[in-house]
Amino acid sequence: MAKILVIDDEEQLRDLLKQMLTRDGHEVQTAYDGVEGIRCFNNFHPDIVITDIIMPNKDGIEVITELLCRDSKIAIIAISGGRRAITAEFNLESAELLGVKGILSKPFTREQLRETIQLALV
Amino acid sequence: MINKFKNSIGYTSEIGRILLISNGVLLMLMVIAVFLSFQTSNYLNVVFLGLALVIMSTSQWFLLSFRLTVIKYFEEKIDVTHDKLNHIFQCIAVQIESPDSVVNPSSLAKEVEIFTRELSKSLTECSITLTNQMQALSIALDNQENERLQKIQDDLLPLIKNLSDAMTAYFNISDRIDETLRKQVTEMQAMILRLEPEVLDLSNRLASMQELPLFPVSLRQLDQVVAINLELDKNIYEQFQVIEYDTNNNALDLVSSMETLNHSANNLVNYITSTITTVSDMNGGVNDSVDFIVRIGHVIQEIPQKIRSDISQLQGATGVIEGLGYLVDSIKEISFQTDILAVNAAIQAAHAGDKGLGFKIVADEVRKLAVNSNHAAEMIETGLNDARKTIQEGLKFKFLEEVMVEMDEAANVLESVQKLEQNHLDMQQYYKTLFMVINQNNIKLSQDISEILGGIQYQDIVRQRIERMKYTMHSRNELLERFIQELSNTRGLLTDDFVSQMNNVLSDYLDMEAAHSNSMHVDENLPQFELF
Numbered sequence: 001m002a003k004i005l006v007i008d009d010e011e012q013l014r015d016l017l018k019q020m021l022t023r024d025g026h027e028v029q030t031a032y033d034g035v036e037g038i039r040c041f042n043n044f045h046p047d048i049v050i051t052d053i054i055m056p057n058k059d060g061i062e063v064i065t066e067l068l069c070r071d072s073k074i075a076i077i078a079i080s081g082g083r084r085a086i087t088a089e090f091n092l093e094s095a096e097l098l099g100v101k102g103i104l105s106k107p108f109t110r111e112q113l114r115e116t117i118q119l120a121l122v
Numbered sequence: 123m124i125n126k127f128k129n130s131i132g133y134t135s136e137i138g139r140i141l142l143i144s145n146g147v148l149l150m151l152m153v154i155a156v157f158l159s160f161q162t163s164n165y166l167n168v169v170f171l172g173l174a175l176v177i178m179s180t181s182q183w184f185l186l187s188f189r190l191t192v193i194k195y196f197e198e199k200i201d202v203t204h205d206k207l208n209h210i211f212q213c214i215a216v217q218i219e220s221p222d223s224v225v226n227p228s229s230l231a232k233e234v235e236i237f238t239r240e241l242s243k244s245l246t247e248c249s250i251t252l253t254n255q256m257q258a259l260s261i262a263l264d265n266q267e268n269e270r271l272q273k274i275q276d277d278l279l280p281l282i283k284n285l286s287d288a289m290t291a292y293f294n295i296s297d298r299i300d301e302t303l304r305k306q307v308t309e310m311q312a313m314i315l316r317l318e319p320e321v322l323d324l325s326n327r328l329a330s331m332q333e334l335p336l337f338p339v340s341l342r343q344l345d346q347v348v349a350i351n352l353e354l355d356k357n358i359y360e361q362f363q364v365i366e367y368d369t370n371n372n373a374l375d376l377v378s379s380m381e382t383l384n385h386s387a388n389n390l391v392n393y394i395t396s397t398i399t400t401v402s403d404m405n406g407g408v409n410d411s412v413d414f415i416v417r418i419g420h421v422i423q424e425i426p427q428k429i430r431s432d433i434s435q436l437q438g439a440t441g442v443i444e445g446l447g448y449l450v451d452s453i454k455e456i457s458f459q460t461d462i463l464a465v466n467a468a469i470q471a472a473h474a475g476d477k478g479l480g481f482k483i484v485a486d487e488v489r490k491l492a493v494n495s496n497h498a499a500e501m502i503e504t505g506l507n508d509a510r511k512t513i514q515e516g517l518k519f520k521f522l523e524e525v526m527v528e529m530d531e532a533a534n535v536l537e538s539v540q541k542l543e544q545n546h547l548d549m550q551q552y553y554k555t556l557f558m559v560i561n562q563n564n565i566k567l568s569q570d571i572s573e574i575l576g577g578i579q580y581q582d583i584v585r586q587r588i589e590r591m592k593y594t595m596h597s598r599n600e601l602l603e604r605f606i607q608e609l610s611n612t613r614g615l616l617t618d619d620f621v622s623q624m625n626n627v628l629s630d631y632l633d634m635e636a637a638h639s640n641s642m643h644v645d646e647n648l649p650q651f652e653l654f
Contacts (some may be wrong), residue, residue, distance in 0.1 A: 001501060061554070065558055068562075085552070087553075090396070092557075093393060094555050094556070097390070
């Protein structure tokens with residue numbers, strides 16, 4: 001089982017993800033935005049980072065760029081539902097181009113999440 | 123065979139068997155004693171029983187002791203025989219197979235082989251016989267057949283004697299081998315002593331030959347020059363191998379890097395292409411919002427002018443209506459004066475009697491006209507008032523309606539501004555993402571391109587290596603040409619030291635190569651573009 005950091009400004013989804021992942025046996029920590037996410041990463045040293053893209057203060061693209069600049073082998077899964085004109089597809093395509101290990105378009109199922117985590121851990 | 127013998131007469135089993143038999147006998151005696159005591163009721167039987175027990179115990183002890191002594195004796199004999207046989211074969215092997223042996227060992231080996239075979243045969247026979255006898259002895263002991271035991275013991279004595287003879291024969295053979303060897307060594311030493319002066323003479327003659335600058339000296343130089351050349355070729359060949367290895371790897375790396383670069387560039391192009399539509403949509407949204415706000419701005423700008431125009435129109439209409447009101451008053455006044463005139467005319471007609479009847483009719487009609495005029499003037503006044511009221515109210519309503527519509531639209535401006543702000547935020551986020559992704563990919567592309575450039579740069583290193591080889595080969599060929607020429611001209615009497623010169627060519631080349639790092643062990647800390 002892995003150590004997972006969830007970064008999402010949507011509290012409901014953040015809690016739901018934590019609940020699902022903990023039930024699957026993972027050790028989970030959560031963060032509200034990119035700034036808190038990076039701070040949490042430094043202390044928690046997770047195996048996988050699951051991050052939303054559009055967030056206040058520091059968005060997911062910035063988080064992904066910063067973490068991958070530190071170590072290109074960090075396993076990151078980008079999740080996004082888009083916002084108005086900015087589509088989830090655009091956000092996830094951007095994250096994929098930056099080098100994340102997996103992408104999930106909101107809403108996603110528990111099975112999709114498990115499968116993406118499995119692939120990211122390989 | 124020895125092991126088999128030992129196994130067959132193991133101490134434990136033998137002692138166990140003897141004790142078992144003894145116990146059986148004792149039990150039988152006890153049964154007899156009890157039976158007799160029962161029959162005779164006499165204590166003499168008890169004494170008999172005790173006596174029998176003492177006799178049996180003594181006999182058992184004697185048998186056991188004798189058995190152990192015999193076994194020990196044969197075991198020792200067998201071990202001694204075995205050790206001696208081993209020693210014989212080891213000595214033979216050492217003497218025949220020794221690499222330092224200078225004596226031709228064929229005759230000696232044959233002699234040794236014959237005696238050894240005989241010895242081995244006789245020892246084997248002895249051993250087999252001994253084993254058989256020991257087995258027989260064991261059986262005899264089991265059956266406690268003293269006579270057979272004695273006979274076997276008698277048979278064993280000659281066998282032991284035979285074994286002793288065989289040992290003596292072996293020692294004789296060994297002595298003869300030693301003697302032969304000593305003889306051969308002595309002969310060899312004598313031969314060496316005879317040859318020594320001849321060897322010394324030859325050595326002196328060779329030394330004197332080396333001092334002369336004749337053809338053999340040139341041959342030696344040629345030999346050394348060829349050896350150095352081979353060494354040089356070996357080094358150059360190694361360098362060629364390095365170049366081949368590096369070039370191959372470099373080509374593969376280049377292809378891989380180019381593929382990665384192509385893939386990254388295609389991804390980026392696709393990404394940017396896919397973003398154009400989104401940017402266009404976002405721009406469309408922003409333009410719509412801006413157009414709406416501009417339109418509302420124009421409307422708001424026009425409102426004061428419209429108000430002024432409407433007020434002016436209102437004032438104009440009111441003036442016209444007021445002017446018409448004056449006319450109504452004039453009509454009313456005319457009507458009043460006409461009425462008075464009609465009344466006066468009627469009075470005058472009444473004074474005129476019958477002659478004034480016609481005039482009275484006219485006066486009545488004039489009076490009716492005045493009344494009607496007045497009535498018309500009142501109606502006009504009412505109409506004018508109604509018109510003024512209607513105009514005022516109509517203008518008022520139209521103005522308010524327009525203003526309300528415009529105000530409604532103005533109220534939508536806030537929503538449009540909010541939309542515009544959202545669009546602005548979206549575009550900000552969008553372009554931020556876009557630029558970050560493009561920037562990161564550009565960095566990656568830049569790294570890939572650097573790697574490719576590094577690979578291409580390697581070709582320059584290869585060129586430098588080949589140049590060093592070319593230079594060395596040229597120097598070597600010049601020297602060889604001079605060497606051949608001098609060999610031909612001097613008929614072998616060489617004056618230059620070509621060996622040292624060739625050595626210089628080799629060492630110069632090795633120094634040059636050592637001064638440049640080997641690509642297989644490149645220091646990664648070195649800057650990548652140091653040659654450019």
